[in-house]
Amino acid sequence: MRTQQGLFAGIFGRGGVDAGDEAWLQAMLDAEAALARAVERAGLAAAGAGAAVTAAAVASGFDPGELGRQAALTGNPVPALVRALTAAVPPWAASAVHRGATSQDILDTAAMLVAKRALRAVLADLADAADAAAGLAVAHRGTIMIGRTLLQQAVPVTFGLVAAGWLASIDEARQALARVRDERLAVQLGGAAGTLAALGEAGPRVAGLLAGELGLALPVLPWHTDRRRILDLAAALTGAAAALGKIARDVTLLAQSEVVREGGAGRGGSSAMPHKRNPVASVLVLGCTRRVPGLLATLAAAAEQEHQRAAGAWHAEWEPLADLLRLTGSAASWGAELLAGLVVDGLRMRANLDAAGGFPMAERVAALLAPALGPAAAHDLIAAASADAVAAGESLGSMLKSGDTARSLAAAGVTPGQLDAALDPAGYLGAAAAFTDAALAAHRELDPRLRP
Amino acid sequence: MRTQQGLFAGIFGRGGVDAGDEAWLQAMLDAEAALARAVERAGLAAAGAGAAVTAAAVASGFDPGELGRQAALTGNPVPALVRALTAAVPPWAASAVHRGATSQDILDTAAMLVAKRALRAVLADLADAADAAAGLAVAHRGTIMIGRTLLQQAVPVTFGLVAAGWLASIDEARQALARVRDERLAVQLGGAAGTLAALGEAGPRVAGLLAGELGLALPVLPWHTDRRRILDLAAALTGAAAALGKIARDVTLLAQSEVVREGGAGRGGSSAMPHKRNPVASVLVLGCTRRVPGLLATLAAAAEQEHQRAAGAWHAEWEPLADLLRLTGSAASWGAELLAGLVVDGLRMRANLDAAGGFPMAERVAALLAPALGPAAAHDLIAAASADAVAAGESLGSMLKSGDTARSLAAAGVTPGQLDAALDPAGYLGAAAAFTDAALAAHRELDPRLRP
Amino acid sequence: MRTQQGLFAGIFGRGGVDAGDEAWLQAMLDAEAALARAVERAGLAAAGAGAAVTAAAVASGFDPGELGRQAALTGNPVPALVRALTAAVPPWAASAVHRGATSQDILDTAAMLVAKRALRAVLADLADAADAAAGLAVAHRGTIMIGRTLLQQAVPVTFGLVAAGWLASIDEARQALARVRDERLAVQLGGAAGTLAALGEAGPRVAGLLAGELGLALPVLPWHTDRRRILDLAAALTGAAAALGKIARDVTLLAQSEVVREGGAGRGGSSAMPHKRNPVASVLVLGCTRRVPGLLATLAAAAEQEHQRAAGAWHAEWEPLADLLRLTGSAASWGAELLAGLVVDGLRMRANLDAAGGFPMAERVAALLAPALGPAAAHDLIAAASADAVAAGESLGSMLKSGDTARSLAAAGVTPGQLDAALDPAGYLGAAAAFTDAALAAHRELDPRLRP
C-alpha cells in the first residue's frame, strides 16, 4: 500500500490516515495476537501463549519487502507472515499462532482495524471542518451574496446559508461514518471455509472473544464472501468525499470573482505566473474526491464473491480500500484547513450583487404583479422587461420605472415604494436565516456525540 | 425513463418496481398536488385549492411526449408540466400551483416518491427471497457438500450454511434499505436558490406540511446541492444487488456440477441445443447486478454539485437512479424466484464430495498430527502425501494407510480409528450448524419488522 | 431499450441516434435476413430462401412486447424472434432461418449494426460541431481574452485558440470513431460454441458472406467471448463525449461572466426567475457526458466473459451500449447546436481583461527582469509587487511604476516603454495564432475524408 511519504504523498496522503504497508502489517499482527489471546482464553492454548504472541507481533520485527516477495507464491502475504511470526514466538506458544484461522480471516480483520484507525483521523478532521463551517455560518448569517443556479446569477442568498449547507452535509457524513464504525466494522473468523472446523465446538466462542479483544463487532456468521461491510464502509467514505467535493467546487468557483480566497501563508504560488494565488487546498480536495467514485465502483463490483473465497475479487479489494481511506482522509484534512482559513470578502459579495443590475430580483418583482396579472403573465412581462434592459444596457430597476413597463406596473397597483422594496435583495432572503440557525442547532446537538 | 414493456423489459424490468415515464410523471404531479395542499394549509391559497390541484394532478391527463419535447427548451420537464397543470385547474386555484417552488424541488421530491414506491416492491421481493433462503437453510442444515475457495475444492461445508450466508446477506440488505427509506428519503423544497424566498416567512412551515402530506422526511435545510441522500439510496440498492449477485454467482457455479438447478417449468431452453437447461434466473440476476457499480459511480460522481443548482450533474442523476431502482428490482424479483424454486441434489453433493478422494480432509488429518509433530511439519507431511496420492491416482486415505506415511502416522500415535474418523467429512463441520441456526434466529427476529 | 420519445427523450435522446427497441429489433431481423442470404449463397438453402426471409424480416411485423415477455424464458429475445420469423416465411424457406447460428450471433451482430447506424448520426453531428468550432476559431483568431488556470486568471489567450482547441479535440474524436466503424465493427457468427459445427465445412465461408452482406468486418475467428470490440467502440464514444464535455464545461464557465451565451430562441428560461437565460445546451451536454464514464466502466468490467458464452456479463452489455450510443449522440447533437449558435462578446472579453489590473501580465514583466536578476529573483520581485498591488487596490502597472519597484526596474535597465509594452496583452500571445492556424489546417485536410 502507498505510504505517507513520497513525491505525491503531500497531496494525496495528507492528514492522519495511515493505510500504508506498515499500518497493514501491524494490523495483521494485531489480528494474529488477538486471536492467540482469544484462543488462550478459550482454553485452547497454554497460559501465556497470548501474551507471548502479542509480544512478538510488532511490525518492526518483520520485513514487508520479503513478505511481499513470498506473497506471490500463495497470493497473499499472510502465510509468510504466519511462518515468520511462528518462528518469533517460543515453541510452546507456537500452536496458538493462527489457530483455526485462514489467511482471509487475518487480512479481512486487519482491513477492519486499518479502517477503524483511519476513521479516527477522518472523523477528527471532519469535526474540525464542521466547526469551521459553523463558524462561517455564524459570521456570515447576514452576508448577502448572489445565488447561482446552472452557474448563472439567480436570486440573493447569504453566505451564511451556503456555509450552513456545507455544515449540514459534513455533519450527516460524520454520522454515517460513525455508524459504520460502530455497527459494520466486524471481526472476520471462519477458518478454511467458514465453518471454523479446526476449532471444533469452540469456534463461535473464539470469534466472540476475538471481537472483544479488538473492539470490533461480532457478525451473525462469518462474512468472508459477503462483502457488504466493505461496501458500507466505502459508501460512507464516499459520502464524506461528496460533502467535501461540493465545498471545494463551490470555493474554486467563488474564488473566480474573488469573493473568497484560501488562507495559508506561502501557498498557492505558480512557477510561471508571479501574480497567482491558486486555491490549492480546494483544488487538491477535488484531486482526491474525483477519484472516489471509481474506487467505490471497483469495490462494489468486487462484492460478487464466489463460494467460500473469491478467486480475484477479494484480492481486488485491498489497494482500492486503502486508497479510499487515504484519499478521503487527505480530502478531509485539506477540507478542514480550507474551511478554517477561508477569507470571505463580504463587501465584494455585496458589490457584485449590486453590480448585477437588479436582475436577481426579477422573480420577486414578478411576484408583486402576480396577484393582479396572474403568475404566468407577470412572469412574461418581467421576462420581457429583463430582456429589454439587457439589450439596452440598463438595470432592471431603471427599465421598470420607465416606459410601458412602468405603466403596466402602475396599472397593476404597484407603487414606486413597493417596487423599490422589491428590488432590495435584503428583503428577499426568505428562510435563509432560519435554515442557517437550524443547521447550527443540529450541529451543536450532534458535535459532542461525534467528536472522537 | 424506460417503461416496463419492450424487447428487454422481461429481463431487466421484472418485478414490481415502476420507474418509467408514467411513474415519474405521476410522482411529479403528486409533489405538485401535495405542495398545493400544503400551501393551502399554510393559509397561502384559497380553501379548496389543494383539492382542486390534486384532482387535476393525474398522469393520464398529460402527454409525456409533448412534455419531453418542451423539456428541451428549459432543460427539464417541470416548467411545461406546471404550465399544463395550471391550465387544468380552475383559475381561482392557479396561484396554488408550484407556489414558491422551483423545478428542482418538484423533480427531486418526485425522485424520492418514485424511490419510496420502488422500495416497497424491492423489499417485498427481498423478503420472499430471504424466506426462501431460510427454507433452504432449514432443509439443508445437515446436507454436506464440498466447500470451495479460489474455486478449488477446500473442506466440507453444508449447503445449509451456504444458504444461511445468503440469508444473512439479504436480511442485512433489507435493513439498510428500510433505514434509507425511513431516514433518508426526504422532501426537497427550497425555491429558486434554497431560501424559499417566494414564500416569505412561511417557507419552513410549508416544507414541513409538504413532508407530512407525502410521508417523506423533513431535512434540516434544503438538500438541492447536497446529494448524499441520492448516494445513500444508491448505496443501499447496491448492497442489495451485491447480496443477490453473490447468490446468483454461487448458483451458476453450483449448477456446473449439477448439484443445484433452477426450477421454473419451460424456462432455460436453448435455441440451438435441445439438451440445455440454462440457469436463466441466476444469469439474469447477474445481467442486472453487473450494471449496478457503474450506475453507483455515476451517481457518486454527480454528487459534486455547484452552488445552488448544478449545471449538468443534477441532470445526470435522473436516468441512472431510475435504472438502479429498476435493475435492483428486477434482480430481486429474479432472485426471489430463483431461491423459491431452487432444486438441490443433496445426494449428488455428497457423491461429489466422496469422489474427491479424501483430499478435502487433509487439513483435519494434519491437525491430528500437529500435537506430535508441530503444525508446520504436520502440514508439510500431509501436503507431500497429498501430492503423492494425486500423482499415483490414489485417494488420500489409501496413501495415508500405506508405506512411509502410515509409519509416520503410527509413530505420531495416530490410530487407524482416529484416522478413519478424521477422514469423515461429517465430523469436520465445526460451527456450520451453529452459524446456520444463528442466521435463522436473526431472520425470525427481523422478518416481522421488515415485511412491508 | 429506451425509445426516442418520452418525458426525458428531448434531453437525452436528441439527434439522429436510434438505439431503441425498434432499432434493435430491425437490426436483429437484418442479421437473420443476411444470414439466410449468405446461407443460400453458400448453397445450403434453396434458391430464393434468402429473399423470402428478407421479405419477412421487417420489424413492424413483430411485437416487441410479446418478444420481451418470452425473452424471460430463455434469457434473450432471439429464440422467440426466430420462432416468429420462421412462422412468417414459406415452409420451404424455413430451414434457412437462423441456420447454424446461436442467439448470441444474432444479438452481437445486431449490436454492431445498431452501432454502425448510430455512428452515422454521431459523426454527422460531430462534423457540424467541428465546422462550427472552426468558424469560431477563424472569427476570433485575434479576440483577446483572459486565460484561466485552476479557474483563476492567468495570462492572455485568444478565443480563437480556445475554439481551435475544441476543434482539434472534436476532429481527433471523429477520426477515432471512424476507425472503430471501419475496423472494429465486425460480424459475429460462431454457432453454439464458436465452432460453427452446425454448418459443417461451410462455416467460415458463410461468415465471410454474412460480413459482406452487412458491410461489417470479418474477424479472424468468432469474438463471442472476446469483447474488446465493444470496449473499443465504447472508448471511442467516450472520447467524443470527453471532447464535448470539455467544451460544454468551458461554455458554462464563460457564460458566468457573460462573455459568451448560447443562441437558440425561446430556450433557457426559468420557471421561477424571469430574467434567466440558462445555457441549456451546454448543461444538457454535461447531463449526457457525465454518465458516460460509468457506462464505459460497466462495459469494461463486462468484458471478462467465461468460456464460450458468459453467464450474465454478456447480458449486462446490451442496455449500457444502447445508452452510450444514445447519450453520445444526444451530446453531439446538443454540442453541434451549441457551437453553431454561440454568441461571443469580444468587447466584453477585452473589457474583463482590461479590468484585471494588469496582473495577467505579471509573468511577462518578470521575464523582462530575468536577464538582469535571474528568473527566480525576477519572479519573486514581481510576486511581491503583485501582492502589494492587490493589498493596495492598485493595478500592477501603477505599482510597478512607483516606489521601490520602479527603482528596481530602472536598475535592471527596464525602460518605461519596455514596461508599457510588457503590460500590453496583445503583445503576449505567443503561438496563439500559429496554433489556431494549425488546427484549422488539420481540419480542412481531415473534414472531406470524414464527412459521412
Add this chain to the structure above:
Amino acid sequence: MRTQQGLFAGIFGRGGVDAGDEAWLQAMLDAEAALARAVERAGLAAAGAGAAVTAAAVASGFDPGELGRQAALTGNPVPALVRALTAAVPPWAASAVHRGATSQDILDTAAMLVAKRALRAVLADLADAADAAAGLAVAHRGTIMIGRTLLQQAVPVTFGLVAAGWLASIDEARQALARVRDERLAVQLGGAAGTLAALGEAGPRVAGLLAGELGLALPVLPWHTDRRRILDLAAALTGAAAALGKIARDVTLLAQSEVVREGGAGRGGSSAMPHKRNPVASVLVLGCTRRVPGLLATLAAAAEQEHQRAAGAWHAEWEPLADLLRLTGSAASWGAELLAGLVVDGLRMRANLDAAGGFPMAERVAALLAPALGPAAAHDLIAAASADAVAAGESLGSMLKSGDTARSLAAAGVTPGQLDAALDPAGYLGAAAAFTDAALAAHRELDPRLRP
C-alpha cells in the same frame, strides 16, 4: 506513486513496469533536460546549457520526500523540482531550465515518458503470453473438450480453439497498445496557458525539438486540457487487461474440473489446507484486472477539464494512470507466466466429455432429424429425449436407441450408423481447426512487427 517493493508489490507490481516515485521523478527530469536541449538548439540558451541541465537531471540527486512536502504548497511537485534543478546547474545555464514551460508541461510530458517505458514491459510480456497461447493452440489443435455456455455443458470444442481465441485477443490488444504508443503518446508544451507566450515566436519550434529529443509525437496544438490522449492510453491498457482477465477466468474455471492446472513449482499452497494447489497466477491476474474498469472510469471522468488548466481533474489523473500501468503490467506478467506454464490434461478433458452422457451431441442429432421433421419438431423431439434420459439416469445415446425415440428416428430414416456418427464428438467440431489455424497465421504475421 507506489513503488515496486512492499507488502503487496509481489502481487500487484510484478513485471517490468515501473510507475513508482523514482520513475516519475526521472521522467520529469528527462522532460526538463530535453527542454533545455531543445531551447539551446532553438538558440535561446547558451551553448552547452542543454548538456549541463541533462547532467544534473538524475533522480538520485533529488529527495522525493522533500519534493512531496513542498508539492503541498503549489499543488504539484514541479515548482520545487525546478528550484532544486536550477540550483544544481551552473548559473550560466540556469535560464535554460524550465524555459517557457509550466508545471503541467513537465508533468504531462513525464506521464507520457513513464507510459512509453511501461508499454515496453507490457508489450514484452504480452508477446510472451501470445507466443505461449500460440504454443497451446498448436499443441491442442485436436484436443477435444466440452464447450460451455452460461457455464453449462454445451457442444464439443477443442482446447486448441480456446487457446486460439486467447491468442487472437492478446494479439489485437498488442496492436492497439502499439498504435497508442506510436500515435498518441505526445509531448506537451504550452506554457502558462497554452500559447507558449514566454517563448515568443519560437514556441512551436521548441515544441518540435522537444518531441524529437524525447521520441514522442508532436500534437497539432498543446493538449493541456484535451485529455483524450490519456483516455486512449487507458482504453488500450483496459483492452489488454480484458484479454488477460478473460483468460484467467477461463483457467480458474477449467481448473475446477482439473482439466488444466497452473505450473510454477512451490506456488499455490494454502496455509490451512495441505492438499490445495491454488491457481495463484490466474487469481492474481483477476486481482489486477478487476480494478481496471474503475480506474478507466476515473480517467474518463477526469477528461472534462476547465479552460487552460483544470482545478482538480488534472490532479486526479496522476495516481490512477500510474496504477493502471502498474496493474496492467502485473497482469501481463502473471498472464505470460500462467500461459507458459499451463499444464493441460487432454485425457481428462476427453474423459469428462465422455462422461457427459452424450448430451453435448443433442444439437447434432437434432440436425440429423431436421430434414425429415423440420427443425422445430426435431429440436423438440430431442429435447424431450434428453429430459427423459436425464430423469432416467441414462445417456442420450441409450435413450435414442430404445423405445419410442428409436422408432421416431427410424421413421425419419436415420440409420444406427448415422446415429452413432452423430454421437461422436470428434465429428462435430466444425471450423475449430480452421479458426485455430487462422489465429496462428495472423500471429505469425503480426508478431515480428510487434515484438519490442
